[in-house]
Amino acid sequence: MANPAGTAVVPPEAQPEDTSTPTKVVGTGTPASCTSAALADAVEAGGTITFDCGPEHVTIVLDDTLRIRNNHTAVVLDGGGTVTLSGGGQRRILYLNTCDRALGAGARCQDQTHPRLTLQNLTLADGDATGDTEEGGGAVFARGGGLKVVNSRFLRNRCDENGPDLGGAAVRAFGQKQPVHVVGSTFQNGECSNGGALSSIGTSWVVLNSVFKDNKAIGRGANPARDGEPGGGSGGALYADGNEFTVKIAGTLIEDNHANEGGGAIFFVSNDRSGTMVVDGSTLRRNPSAGFETPGLKGIFFLGATEVTITGSTIE
Template sequence: MRSSSLVVLLVLGVAAAALPACGSADPDPTAWQPGPSSTPVPLPGGDQGAAPSGRSGFGGPGASASPTPAKMFVAGNPNGGAAVPAEARPVDTSKPTRTVGTGTPAGCTSAAVVKAVAAGGIITFDCGPSPVTIKMTATAKVRNANGPKVVLDGGGRVTLSGQGQRRILYMNTCDSAQGWTTSHCQNQDHPQLTVQNLTFADGNSTGDRGEGGGGGAIFVRGGRFKVINSRFVRNRCDRTGPDLGGAAIRVLSQYDNKPVYVVGSTFGGAAGQGGSCANGGALSSIGVSWVVLNSVLSHNEAIGHGANPARTGTPGGGSGGAIYCDGNEFTVRIAGTIIERNRANEGGGAIFFVSNNRTGTMSIEKSTLRRNPSGAFETKGYPGIFFLGARNPTTPGSTLG
């Protein structure tokens, strides 16, 4: 996606006058062309452009038991106060399709998780009364025909760990290895993946550059996706690259540009617990809309250098300490959320937002952004943010500092 963000370095002299070596001319946004990570994958037969009708609803070693008492965690910002729309609320998992485990940690294995995710449906865990960590020895991959709903509910007591060696969860409607289910993989309403009441720890997609890379804990392309009451800690993806990102989550191509919902969740949350990637220390996307409600994103970092496109002699990256969003028509809404103590080597210590055709919008409602240093550039009047879109971000009831 090098060309997709050509506008960034060319307009920095306009958006942040203090930046060195930046041009002052704003190029024609219509000249942008999508790169490989947003190019639809040709399928045999069928119309790539047609959209399906929407469905109703939205939907190895054993685990190690923790010595702490059994208690369901609460993630996110409990004082956020943002209203949660019906489709962003938790999925009812009282009648699961399948359960990982048979009442003890020994039954909660990586193999059992991989098998359950491939089979789809509503998945719960029965690993005993105490919190457990399941050490993933392989990435759990959604099979596109096994849905339409795929729900993982950890009950607040399950951690899925990538052990610093692998991505934890993967869904891609355009990956033929997971089965093509329509002739328009980049715009279909299923599978509908939900993760709730789970912790994703030590995911690492470094070296996996498929679909542009990124997504240390979770990678999603296509269908629908939402995250509820979940925690993401110490996740990683490649350290350099001009447009890859999402140490915790990378998302591409959501059905009809409907948003990814992130509700009541924590990314990082304490020193040493945040995510780290070239861009987007927590979240990253291309052409995808987000609604982030009552959440906390802190201590994440964008550690690349050279920005996008990469400056001569640099590998590129370093933008969006917490959130990195690029593409054309998309929106970002943040409400009731705390974004603090994230950092970026280049632009947007908290948020990097570039809508290449200047149609994108962002609103930050009743939220707090503070102490998110941008190493090289940010938009004047919006500390911690670099923004190019239809108009300045709206910030009703929010504190930026």
């Protein structure tokens, strides 16, 4: 799942969680025992969740979106490298929102730093948030709390095709007070108005030793939307907007992504110009921006505090 050429050092906070003593094991050793209902019950209860679905790879097609309760300190889902969670092309896979009172009252809405959701050794495929009232997050929507993704794959996820500021075919992160860590993971064939893989507002990213390939920002009209157009189309792989956030890309391959507007690879706009971006030991190539990009930075549109810091990287 990881970029084989990635050599970025992974800090302790971005390492996999210990799942040696799980709170709940989904399944009793056979694929048939690993049901959507059993998984939903485990997620409802929270804690550390692993799977026992037999020796072969298994796909669990969800009957409903998995919803994280706001009273949990942490929820860890570890698929052991043999589990795919599928939205079946009909629904989002995971939903975390500390401002959603239906999930229990959050202490401080999106200022709340828990629950912290960790997804590791999983594949999340065919999630679809099209038409959902929350803006984006075809596989995962995370507002408030915390999020970490380790050694996982996101394949063929979708969200709405138009909208000036919605996005994140794979992940939409909103108002996170701590960086979202993405480590050793692959994002492929995602499509959304903005952010063919990742999208955020007011959230920092640390992306290490990962791969982004063949993702598309398919909206048109940019942000704010041009007259007569619905808006969107920026950030083929990653769309980051808001104030006071940072993006670090290290040991990562971003290739063959596309944006109808700006940033075929990365769209970064810090509204108050306080945000910074670092690209280290990474390769960005063949990420066309059909509309606009920052001169000298192929596939990147950047408005921030200073110029992008680039070390040991290829951008072409």
